[in-house]
Amino acid sequence: MRPDTPVQWHASIDSTNEEARRLAQAGHYGPLWIAAREQTAGRGRLGRQWASPTGNLYCTALFLEPGGIGVATRLPFAAGLAIADVCAVVAPKAPVRLKWPNDVRVDGAKLCGILIEAGAGPGGTSWIAAGMGTNVQTAPESVGQLATCLQNLAPGTPVDADMVMEAIRPAFAKRVAQARDDFPGLLRQWEARAEGLGETVRIGKEEPALTGRFVGLEPDGGLRLELPNGSVRIIRAGDVELVREVS
Incomplete structure (x- = not known):
């Protein structure tokens, strides 16, 4: 281009x-x-x-x-x-x-x-x-x-x-x-400029959805999701939404 x-x-x-x-x-x-x-x-x-x-x-x-x-x-x-x-x-x-x-x-x-x-x-x-x-x-x-x-x-x-x-x-x-x-x-x-970096996010709008902390990107652009048990899941497709804490 x-x-x-x-x-x-x-x-x-x-x-x-x-x-x-x-x-x-x-x-x-x-x-x-x-x-x-x-x-x-x-x-x-x-x-x-x-x-x-x-x-x-x-x-x-x-x-x-x-x-x-x-x-x-x-x-x-x-x-x-x-x-x-x-x-x-x-x-x-x-x-x-x-x-x-x-x-x-x-x-x-x-x-x-x-x-x-x-x-x-x-x-x-x-x-x-x-x-x-x-x-x-x-x-x-x-x-x-x-x-x-x-x-x-x-x-x-x-x-x-x-x-x-x-x-x-x-x-x-x-x-x-x-x-x-x-x-x-x-x-x-x-x-x-990433929205939600370091915050809790949900992947997928249908149940069961994955919830974890957005900790960064993979070299190919995949999303690194830290799960509650400490393991990291790499996400390469899906809807992402912030999960707001309710006090």
């Missing part, structure tokens, strides 16, 4: 990730940003519906990854840090935190969700669809969790989807390069 990778804008689309998938399956691998002002069938991880009102930004970076799936698994961390970089410019006072594995939150409220998808490309490469849904002007309600938006985090400063898209392009290009060349350094920076 280059900082000046072109953007293909859509007034409305089913899903920017679905459009990226269609292009890749037709042999068109970008590099290209697909951006939309509205999605009619937005989705997040595990096929969950993603609320996509107008005023927010829905975008997907489509590109070939020469490092294949090994690098593709690093990209949720790169994307999260890229959004944090954008927030540092647009809303510098916002206490942005990164929720493992792929959400950006402020004070427990969701600001951005990330969905990385990949498939086989030519010559041993992988095509990547790195989707980011960022709440710019609207914090969706009735989505099962607290949400916030950049406009609320930067009161008095006009913020729109075009502005955020222009900021994401160089930020994401920089973080993808770091994921390829210095993943340990990327993980250290991600961990410095």
